[in-house]
Amino acid sequence: MLGLLGEQGSDFAYKVDYANDIVTIISVVCTVAIVGAMLYFAVKYRQRDGVDHETPAIEGNNALEVIWTVFPTLVCIWVAWLGYDSFVDLRTPPPGAMEVNVTGRKWAWDFQYKNGKRTTSELVVPVGEPVKLIMTSKDVLHSFFVPVMRTKMDVIPGRYTHEWFRPIKTGDFQVFCTEYCGNEHSKMLARLKVLPKAEFERWLADDSEERKLAAMKPSDRGKELYVAKQCVTCHSLDGSPRVGPSWLKLFGKQGQLASGDKYTADENYIRESILNPQAKTVAGYPAMGMPSYQGQLSDDDLTGIIEFIKTIDGSQKIEVAPAAPPKKADAALASMTPAERGKALVADSSNMCLTCHSLDGSKVVGPSFKGLWGRKEKLSDGSEVQVDAAYIKESVWKPAAKIVAGYGPAMPAMYEGKLTDENLNDIIEYLKTLQ
Amino acid sequence: MSSNAATLDHNVAPGEPPHIHHMDSQTAYGAAKLGMWLFLATEVLLFAVLFCSFAIMRYYHLEEFHEGSHHLNVWWGGLNTIILLCSSYWAAVAVTKAQQGDNPGVVRNFGYSFVCGAGFLVIKSIEYTGKYHHGMFPFGATENFYEFKNFLGLYYCMTGLHALHVIIGMVVMFIYGIKPALRNRYSAKYYTPVELSALYWHLVDLIWIYLFPLLYLVG
Amino acid sequence: MSAHTHAAHANEEVNYLNWKTGLWSWLSSTDHKRICFLYLFAIMIFFVAGGIAALLMRLELSTAGPTIPGIVKDPHTYNVLFTMHGVFMIFLFVVPGIPATLGNFLIPLMIGAKDVAFPRLNLFSFYLYVLGAACGAVAMLNPVDTGWTFYAPYSTTTDTSVSLMVFAAFILGFSSILTGLNFIVTIHQLRAPGMTWMRLPVFIWASYATAVIQTVATPVVGMTLLLVIAERMFGAGIFDPSKGGDPVLMEHLFWFYSHPVVYIMVLPAFGVVGEIIPVFSRKPLFGYKMVVLSSMAIAAVGFIVWAHHMFVAGISDFSAKFFSIVTFLVAVPTAIKVFNWVSTMYKGSISFKTPMLYAMAFVFLFMVAGTTGIYLAMLGVDVYYHDTYFVVAHFHYTIQGGAVIGLIAALHFWFPKMSGKMYNERVARIAFAMLFLGFNLTFIPQFILGMDGMPRRYYDYPPQYQTLHTLSTVGAFLNGFGYIFSLLNLLGTALFGKVKAPRNPYNSKSLEWQTASPPIHENFETTPIVNEEPYNYGTHAHA
């Protein structure tokens, strides 16, 4: 009826919406009636020209009390039934529903199908078939919420909970985590892909990706990830300085930590530094320089990277393949002002701007974006430049060309092709706002 | 507790109720008693959480709980129960003595209860140290290797909180019972603090009456 | 503050404000009226702090992505902000809000007593509050990021100073317990001659119900929080699943208190409205007995509905169904109250002083709160709404629209009695308008956000929610300024106001208005004898 809860994706959604519509109508009617009565009395019996007029000492009316005790009770019973009824459907999966394991962890969703296929942050299901999710958590409470399916259930460590739905339409839907779980709670999202049956079967059967990775020898896998996960951005293979320590002959290297303690770059140290970079940062490198890869890399991935690091003797050359420019599919992005788009690009972790440039004027690895626009900068070669569109574009595409005095040649040459000219114009618009 | 502090008024003749500016002594007596019972109610609910947790944890770890309770020494526990029951008896007697205006009687009987309380604590600490030597002591140990760690956790929470109440009870008995009685403070007309401290002490006993079978016997 | 003012006009007649002067005479006073001011001053500090946290959150949320990176530099800061907002507002502002301030001031006055039963205990409760508040403030040095609910296992694993914060909540709990205990005894023992139970003003009944809840529910959360500390200190293995504990048990125990606490917050507000409407309608309160009965019913039923906060927390379906059904039992007595308030205005002679405006606003806001509550009691529907902005909006209508509006209404209504001055009516009305509009502008968009599935406690959100969030932020600031103006108006007129208040400016029937404004030290020149009902307005037909 009212369609308050948006599109319906599951076969019981209509029931929930029906209950929601009924209670909405009841609520609006009651509120309007009671507040209306109150306002009517307020106007009709208002005290005129500041003098009290005589009032009857009405102390109550038992008939009325009975009525407005019984009537709400009846309404409550009805409404309670509506809620109860929809809930029963929501909680009873039909026998033979396709079961999927769901594991919540800080801060991503893992899915595993009966045939062993695994996905992360993407649940793929066939349309028209009942799907039962068997859910547990690795760390703290999470909650698996699929708005279009009208269903939600907390995900609890050490236990399994379930929820189910039968998709009635194909499409690509949003999944939220709705139980507060820490810093990246609001980023703990997933997509629900509902495919036509045949297409789903094909997808489920296809394990080429896995076989490809599984087939590789660990060090090659690591090499793949070195680019794919943008390690390359901050860690060179040839000893050249970047945001983080170069990987050249890194393995087994000993040195001093920011904390003053010694470290040896063995498997455990590397593993920890990938999963929890702030724990042991090497002296002379930004403490907050590296984002945690917790939850983004499997154990095999980590082994791969470590194995790859062991192999690095300077012979390796890796060209950063220009990534495809970010697609602005959703209308939302298009509807934004340039400044907003620029902001989105800067915030987009795959561009990693904020890894090295602060927004609040604090000096990190590179110059802060705050007040950057129009500033006069002294360059390392002694010359001076006015920060304008041309300069910014040049420094993004060819970072090494003009380096501001007091900063190292840390910025990777990975943006040419990744960020288009219009992207940069947007970013510049955004920078202008950061005065 | 400081509710009855309102009645600790030294500038009145021994045996006379203190002047309380805003109510007569009868009302004050009723008020103090109702207040104390309300406070005891809150104490019971404090432990209620532990009993509820005990019920649930026992439901999930029944075997471990049996195992765990076998690691407790029934005889120490039983002895402590008897000690507390006796102390409770003497506390009750102390009230009667106070009502009869027999201040030395109050001192004597509260004295016995006080000693019993001390004895209880001694035995408890013997038990704790014993556990400690078997590594069954939670503090510091991040991962307890015992199967029945949930039982141990609750055991320490419950007995620990109870022991704390024993200490408080003893302090109260001393300050509001024994000390004033030494100055012949109490009489048939005025014995509120004696009754209140006794009430508190009985609660300590009451809790233990449940803790003992739950922890030591059935587990 | 008051100390100086009253030193200033030392020549006026002696009352509880000026019979002793100097800061110490206030800090050490066992006079329930002065303790009211101590609390009022203390809770306002945290109202402001919590309010600032809220405004920062709204500012951050006004656009998708980082909005004020200078202040809220990462999600953690945001999480700290909503935790701070929750803890400060719930434990330090709203829970002590009406009971500890107005309860303290009014209960003895309304029942014709000289003071509460245990005046020193009363002062002691206040200092417990201060101690708890101090712990809470210190805990903010390594700010807690668990949310005010302290759910395990997040609260048992995060490395922020959770232990200290929950300990603060524990101490605050005891302050609250002792206050409630004190009020129960006072109402039982110190009623003036002729003040029978059926002659008690509804505010007293509401306060009584509140006091009972405070006394018997608070220990439960106290112990639960201690167990959280035990879990953190030595892994007691009760809540932490990795040690065989049950995190859902923690939620049960937490809500066993934290649902009734909603009634601790809002019942006194019901009482306040029940006092204001008859006076400004010049009519007896309609269905006094039913109103009283419903207060007690709400208090009682409030104890058996807690798990409706946990329908999707992984409790058994049986449990969910049971608690959903009993939850509807609360709806009925609440509805009865509203009907009776509105009927009181029928054939009245209604004047619209600021307190009456607030009372009427309360009726509207509480209708919204109540009806949206029905959504959340309905199992199937709550599954969708749980932990979305719909819930956020709902409980802000209840707690802010209910409890806080009630408090502000009461502060205006009893202001003449408390301060002996009259506040500036015009400013008060303007402030009211801002507050009312701002409040609705803040939270109506949040209902819609909830319907669109926007989850709560999100630092960032998909762009389609942008517009509503921006609206909500604008409303929040309007709301905030509304509070600032209304409170500054009261503070200003209390300190520097020239207009002195008569004994009984609204010519009300209830006892507190029969003594001087402000009252003398021990409230009444002579112990009053009560011989009529508290709302004996209007002319009887047969008379």
Add this chain to the structure above:
Amino acid sequence: MAHSHEDAHHGEQGHVVPVSTFFKVLVALLILTVATVAVAQVDLGKWNIVGALVVASIKATLVVLVFMHGKYENRILWTYIVIPFVLLAIMIGGVFTDDPFRDRLKPVQVEQKK
């Protein structure tokens, strides 16, 4: 002022209980204690805990009624003696509507790939 009068009656004098009564009760309590310990030695399955709690409750009642003068107190006081135990029952009862009725799920068994 019906109530305050009622309270006042008890206010004048708490009831004085003779020491002998207390002693009888103490003996009863000790016997019951010995009894529980003895019973606990034989294994009655789940009846052990029932028995233990029943005995404990009898002991508790004795303490409240006699030691704590509960026998001689008025209705109001009794309300507040009973309330906490009612709430304890509600708490445990409420929580037990949950745990025993939870569905015991197992994770999906992944077929071994050949």
